[in-house]
Amino acid sequence: MSEALHFAEHRLQETALLIMAGVYAVRLIWLMRFKAGKERQAPTGLPGTTKGKGIIYSWANIFMPWSMESARKHVLMWFQFGIFHMGVTAAIALSVIIPYAPEVLEITLITTIFQVVIVAAFIVGIMRIIRRISIPVLRAISSPDDYFSLILLTVWFFFAAFSVPNRWQEGETFLLTYFWLTAFFLVYVPFSKISHYLYYPFTRYYLGKTMGFRGVFPLRGTRRG
Amino acid sequence: MTNKKRSHQAEVLIEGMAEKLNRQIVGSLVACVHCGNCTRSCHYVLTNPDDPTFAPAYKADRIRKIFKRHFDWTGRVFPWWVGAKSIFTVEELEELKDIVFGKCTNCRRCSINCPMGVDYATFNRMMRGLLVSVGIMPEGVAVVSKDQWEIGNQMGVLPEDYIDTIEWMSEEMQSELDDPTAVIPIDKMDADIVYTINPREVKYDPRTISDAGKIFHLAGENWTMPSEGWDMTNFGLFSGDDALGGAVAGRVYEKAKELRAKKIVISECGHGYRSTRCEGPNWAGMDVEIPMESSVITMLRYVREGRIKVDKTRNTKSYTFHDSCNNARSCGLFEEPRELLNLVVTDFREMYPNRSENYCCTGGGGAMSMSEYTPLRLKSAKIKADQLRETGAEVVVTSCHNCVDGLTDLIKHYKLGMEVTQLVNMESEVNKGSGFNVSIPRRSIALSSNDFK
Numbered sequence: 001m002s003e004a005l006h007f008a009e010h011r012l013q014e015t016a017l018l019i020m021a022g023v024y025a026v027r028l029i030w031l032m033r034f035k036a037g038k039e040r041q042a043p044t045g046l047p048g049t050t051k052g053k054g055i056i057y058s059w060a061n062i063f064m065p066w067s068m069e070s071a072r073k074h075v076l077m078w079f080q081f082g083i084f085h086m087g088v089t090a091a092i093a094l095s096v097i098i099p100y101a102p103e104v105l106e107i108t109l110i111t112t113i114f115q116v117v118i119v120a121a122f123i124v125g126i127m128r129i130i131r132r133i134s135i136p137v138l139r140a141i142s143s144p145d146d147y148f149s150l151i152l153l154t155v156w157f158f159f160a161a162f163s164v165p166n167r168w169q170e171g172e173t174f175l176l177t178y179f180w181l182t183a184f185f186l187v188y189v190p191f192s193k194i195s196h197y198l199y200y201p202f203t204r205y206y207l208g209k210t211m212g213f214r215g216v217f218p219l220r221g222t223r224r225g
Numbered sequence: 226m227t228n229k230k231r232s233h234q235a236e237v238l239i240e241g242m243a244e245k246l247n248r249q250i251v252g253s254l255v256a257c258v259h260c261g262n263c264t265r266s267c268h269y270v271l272t273n274p275d276d277p278t279f280a281p282a283y284k285a286d287r288i289r290k291i292f293k294r295h296f297d298w299t300g301r302v303f304p305w306w307v308g309a310k311s312i313f314t315v316e317e318l319e320e321l322k323d324i325v326f327g328k329c330t331n332c333r334r335c336s337i338n339c340p341m342g343v344d345y346a347t348f349n350r351m352m353r354g355l356l357v358s359v360g361i362m363p364e365g366v367a368v369v370s371k372d373q374w375e376i377g378n379q380m381g382v383l384p385e386d387y388i389d390t391i392e393w394m395s396e397e398m399q400s401e402l403d404d405p406t407a408v409i410p411i412d413k414m415d416a417d418i419v420y421t422i423n424p425r426e427v428k429y430d431p432r433t434i435s436d437a438g439k440i441f442h443l444a445g446e447n448w449t450m451p452s453e454g455w456d457m458t459n460f461g462l463f464s465g466d467d468a469l470g471g472a473v474a475g476r477v478y479e480k481a482k483e484l485r486a487k488k489i490v491i492s493e494c495g496h497g498y499r500s501t502r503c504e505g506p507n508w509a510g511m512d513v514e515i516p517m518e519s520s521v522i523t524m525l526r527y528v529r530e531g532r533i534k535v536d537k538t539r540n541t542k543s544y545t546f547h548d549s550c551n552n553a554r555s556c557g558l559f560e561e562p563r564e565l566l567n568l569v570v571t572d573f574r575e576m577y578p579n580r581s582e583n584y585c586c587t588g589g590g591g592a593m594s595m596s597e598y599t600p601l602r603l604k605s606a607k608i609k610a611d612q613l614r615e616t617g618a619e620v621v622v623t624s625c626h627n628c629v630d631g632l633t634d635l636i637k638h639y640k641l642g643m644e645v646t647q648l649v650n651m652e653s654e655v656n657k658g659s660g661f662n663v664s665i666p667r668r669s670i671a672l673s674s675n676d677f678k
Contacts, residue, residue, distance in 0.1 A: 030298075031248065031251060031252065031255075032248070034246055034247055034248040034250075034251045035247050035248065036247060036248040036249065037247045037248070037249050037250075037507070038507065039507060040506035040507050040510075040511070040512055040513075041502065041503050041504075041505070041506045041507065041513070042516065042517075044502065044503060044556045044557050044558065045556070045557025045558070046557065046560060049557060058342060062340055068337070068338055068340070069266060069338055069578065069582055070262040070263070070265060070266055070338035070339075070340070071262075071340070073265070074262075074265070077262075081260075081340070135261070136275075136277045137261055137264050137270075137277040137280045137282075137283070138259070138261050139277070140277035140278065140280065140283050141259045141261065141277070141280060141282040141283050141286060142259055143259075143306065143307055143308035144305065144306050144307075144308075145306050145307050145308070146258075146259050191299050191303070192299075192307075193257075193258050193259070193307075196256055196257075196258045196341060199252055199255055199256040199341070200256065200341060200342070202248070202252045202256075203249075203252040203253060203256040203341055203342035203343060203344075204341070204342035206248065206249040206252060206342070206344075207249075207336070207342035207344055208342070210249075210344075211337075214503060214555060214556050214557045215556070215557020215558075216337070216553070216554055216555065216556075216557045216581055219337060219580075219581045219582070220559065220560075220580045220581055
C-alpha cells in the first residue's frame with residue numbers, strides 16, 4: 001500500500017472526522033440555543049395518545065410507508081429513498097471497514113452485498129439527478145447545494161462500489177479517490193443539506209411531541225372499505 | 226454584496242424574526258432537503274399542478290431564504306450556494322404576503338407528509354405575524370383583527386346586539402319547547418358549563434345558539450353563556466399575531482374564572498377550538514386550570530349517558546363528514562364527531578382521505594376573510610369538490626363554522642347541490658325530547674326570525 005493511500009485511509013479520515021464532529025457540535029449548540037416552545041394546555045386527542053408515543057411514532061414513521069400518504073401513494077419513491085440511504089450507510093461503513101477491519105471484505109458474500117447495495121444506490125442517485133433536473137417543481141426548489149450534494153453522493157457511490165473489494169494491489173486510483181471524496185464529504189456535510197440527518201431527530205422529535213400531545217400522532221385516516 | 230437599501234419595514238421584520246424563532250421553527254427551517262414529497266399533499270398544488278410556486282417547499286423557501294441569510298451561518302457565508310436571500314423592499318414584502326396569506330391555508334397537511342418533520346404551517350404563521358407587525362396584510366385580516374382587538378370579537382358584534390340575540394334565541398327556545406324554564410342563562414355564577422361561541426353564530430346563524438341551548442336544557446345541564454369573553458374564535462391564529470391570540474383567549478379564560486365556571490365548552494368551530502383549547506394558553510402565557518372541551522364531546526357524552534335521546538331514523542338523507550384541519554390535524558378531534566354523527570344518521574358515507582389526512586375546506590387559515598384571493602381559493606377548491614362529489618352524499622356535516630362557509634362557497638361554485646350543516650343542528654333536530662319533527666338539516670345561512678317559525 002502506498003503512503004498516499006495509507007494517509008488517505010487513516011490520517012485524512014481522522015482529520016476530516018474531527019472537523020465534522022467539531023462543526024456538528026457547534027451546529028447543535030447553535031440549535032439548542034434557541035428556546036424550545038412550550039405547550040401549556042392540557043393534552044387533547046384520544047385516550048392513550050401521549051407525547052412519548054408521538055415522538056416514537058414520529059421517529060419510526062419513515063420506516064412505515066403506509067403511515068404517511070406521501071410515502072403510501074408513491075411506494076417506488078419510498079423504496080428509492082430506502083436504497084439511497086442504505087447505500088450511504090454502506091459507503092460510510094466501508095470507510096471504517098477498509099482501514100480497520102479489511103478481513104471482513106475477504107468474505108465474498110459481504111463484498112457482494114456491499115457492492116449490490118452501493119451500485120443500487122448509485123443507480124437511484126442517477127435517477128434522482130434526472131428527477132431533480134426534469135421536474136419543474138424540484139427545479140424550482142433546488143439550490144446549487146441540492147444539485148452538488150446529490151452529484152457528490154452519486155459519484156462517491158461510484159467510487160465506493162469499486163473500492164469494496166479493497167484490492168489496492170491491483171491499483172489504488174478508485175480507493176484513493178473514494179477516500180479523498182469521503183474526507184471531502186465529511187468536511188462538506190455540515191455546511192450542506194446533507195446535514196439533514198443531524199436535524200432529523202430534532203425536527204421529528206418536536207413534531208412528534210406536539211402531535212402526540214395533541215392526539216394527532218399516530219396518524220389516523222383514509223381507511224377505505 | 227448588494228447595495229440595495231432596506232426599507233424600514235423589512236428591517237423591523239428581520240428584527241422581529243430573531244425574536245420569534247424557537248427551536249421547533251429553526252429545526253423546520255434548516256431541515257428541509259427539497260425532496261418534494263410535500264408537493265403532492267397540498268391542495269393548491271393538486272389543483273395547480275403546472276405552477277411550481279404553489280409547492281409547500283417553494284413557499285417555505287421564501288421564508289427560509291431570509292432566515293438563512295440572517296440567522297444561519299451557511300447562508301451568511303455562502304448565500305448563493307444555499308439559496309439565502311434577504312428582503313429589502315415593500316414590494317418584496319407584499320409578494321411574501323401573497324404567498325403566506327394567499328397561497329397557504331396553514332392546514333398542516335404538508336407537515337404530516339414531510340419525511341423530515343418540517344412543520345411549514347408553523348413558520349408560515351410566524352411570517353404572517355411578522356408581516357402583520359409591519360402593517361402588511363390582506364385588508365380583511367386588518368379589519369377583523371381590529372374588531373377583535375377593539376370590540377372583543379372578530380365580527381364586531383356590539384355587546385347589546387349579542388345580548389339581544391341571546392335573549393331572542395332564549396325566547397325562541399321557550400316557544401319551540403313550550404317550556405318557560407327553557408332559557409339561556411347569562412353570567413350565571415358557579416355553572417358547570419360556560420358556553421362560548423363564534424360571533425358568526427350571533428351575526429349569521431343564531432339558530433346554532435338555540436340548538437345548543439335546547440341540548441343543554443334537555444340534558445338538564447347547569448350552564449351559562451358569558452356576557453363578555455364569549456368569542457372563542459381567535460384571529461391571532463390566522464394573522465400570526467400572538468399578542469392578539471393571547472388577549473382574545475385570555476378574555477375567555479378570565480371571564481370563565483370570574484363566573485367560577487367548572488368547564489369551558491367551545492361550540493363547533495375548528496379554529497376556535499384550536500385557539501382556545503390548544504394554543505390560547507401558550508399565547509396568553511397562562512396555565513388555565515378550567516378544563517375545556519368541544520361541544521361535540523359534550524353532546525356525545527350526553528347521548529352516551531342517556532341525558533338526551535336521539536332518533537336517527539329522522540335523518541334519512543345520506544351524510545358525509547368533513548374534518549376541520551384545526552380539529553383533526555392540530556387537536557386530534559376526529560373520532561368523536563364520527564361517533565356522534567353515526568348516532569344521529571342512518572346513512573353515513575366516509576370521504577377519502579379523511580381524519581388527519583383530510584383536505585382543507587380551502588377556506589381555512591382566514592382565507593374566507595381575504596377576498597383578494599377568492600378566485601384562487603375557489604380554483605384550488607376543485608380537489609375538495611371532487612372529494613365531496615365522490616361520496617355521493619346529500620349533506621356534508623362539519624364541526625367548524627369556517628368550514629361551513631368554505632364548503633358552502635365551493636359547493637355553490639362547483640354546483641354540487643349538497644347541503645352543509647353542523648352536528649349541533651342535527652343533534653337538536655333528532656332529539657326526541659325537543660318536539661322537533663324536522664328531519665332535514667337546514668343549511669347554515671343567514672337566518673331571519675321567520676326561519677324559526
